[in-house]
Amino acid sequence: MAIEIFWLSGSPYSWRVLLALEIKQASYVDRRLDGSKGDLKSPEYLAINPRGRAPALRDGDFVLNESVAIMAYLDQACPGPKLFGASAGETGQIWRFICECSDYLADETIAAVLPVFSGQLPEKREAVFASVEKVRAEFARIERVLADQDWLVGDAISAADIAVYPFAALALRGARAAEKKGVDLGFLPFVGRYPAVGRWMDRIEALPRYQKTYPPHWRAADVAPGSAA
Ligand SMILES: N[C@@H](CCC(=O)N[C@@H](CS)C(=O)NCC(=O)O)C(=O)O
Missing domain, CATH: 1.20.1050.10 (Glutathione S-transferase Yfyf (Class Pi); Chain A, domain 2)
Known part of the structure; x- marks a missing residue:
């Protein structure tokens, strides 16, 4: 099951997650949201992130919001350089x-x-x-x-x-x-x-x-x- 990333262009919190993914060279399904179209408040998205904010991650049945939490998840779930320290x-x-x-x-x-x-x-x-x-x-x-x-x-x-x-x-x-x-x-x-x-x-x-x-x-x-x- 591929990791899906829900994000907003220009959101610094979303950018953290995209940077982490690219630095780890992880593959993911890009689910860019458009706030002006109400994507953040749609019932489908609120089921993923009840706060109605970006970013969020879905990996199979697992969903996660909060950019730092998502970075920590990616660090464990994906190969590539370790992002949270070697000591x-x-x-x-x-x-x-x-x-x-x-x-x-x-x-x-x-x-x-x-x-x-x-x-x-x-x-x-x-x-x-x-x-x-x-x-x-x-x-x-x-x-x-x-x-x-x-x-x-x-x-x-x-x-x-x-x-x-x-x-x-x-x-x-x-x-x-x-x-x-x-x-x-x-x-x-x-x-x-x-x-x-x-x-x-x-x-x-x-x-x-x-x-x-x-x-x-x-x-x-x-x-x-x-x-x-
Ligand atoms: N603490 C959250 C902050 C997320 C956040 O505030 N995202 C903003 C974009 S920068 C958002 O989705 N705002 C939409 C809204 O408040 O309706 C994180 O680290 O992910």
Whole structure:
């Protein structure tokens, strides 16, 4: 029975799962959802993920939601490089980065960039900049870690990098979209402010199957100047 992955384009949580699959070179059935068509709230999908959010996994009779849980499942279920560490120390550090990302980075990144994409920046400006400050503090921490090493934990890509990367990519995209609207979110020039984070993102983006994970609607917008969401 093949693993099915239910995901949304541009969802950083979905991106984690796609990256994990590609890094492990796992085969899967692609079940891309379209939120605007109500896919997330359909009875069929709610039977898979009662929270009506993406991503989710189905493997035969087994269903699972929550991106980190899905990464952990894939790590056990699929061959390929181990994503959750080769020693107790690595495993602990990987989980620390995942927990810190959940607690301090993920929601703040979404709060910082969604109003940019939705055109609500003017009325939400104060809240956006409050979140931006928190995201910048997290980037500063990550920058210090990556100044001395290629990956967040150990000497290979792990679930820590996979969990954090989509939020860095989302923040950068949001910053570029804001810049086009004449608003400086304080992330750019990204490589000037966060050189080690920039090199780490380049390393991830150079992975052989990275392009398969890139949000398709971002790619479409990339070739249609003026649109960034
Ligand atoms: N903690 C969940 C978060 C999933 C989540 O919030 N997904 C968003 C997309 S980024 C979603 O499906 N939102 C749709 C909605 O809230 O209706 C995970 O890690 O999978």
